[in-house]
Amino acid sequence: MLSGKQKSYLRSKAHHLTPIFQIGKGGLTEPIIKQIEEALEARELIKVSILQNCEEDKSDIAAHLQEAGMEVVQIIGKIIVVYKESQEKKQIVLP
Structure with a gap:
């Protein structure tokens, strides 16, 4: 669980990001969740857009x-x- 200070820091880091996933008519499916997990392992912080x-x-x-x-x-x-700490490529150091 993230503290308020950590969430504030992550919000500032995410400000310039563009959404890399779009959730549309099919909703949130298992394959999309898998892809989001893989992207989080590589980037740690992403934006998801809901159509x-x-x-x-x-x-x-x-x-x-x-x-x-x-x-x-x-x-x-x-x-x-969305944020998830990477197991192999830790890039973001939380305050």
Whole structure:
């Protein structure tokens, strides 16, 4: 679990990032979760965009991501910022 200070730091790091995943009509599926986990292993911090035609609620998607072991840093509009510490390529040092 991240502290408020750590979340604030990660939000500032994520500000310039562009979303690399889009969740659409199919919703959040197992293959998408696997791909997000692989991207987090490489980058540690990513943005996920939720398209208008997505039938799932953004808070439900965030809950599913947290159940999969990822930290949801921020939900702003239709963008979810996700963090997971890398096992091999640790790049971000939390305060």
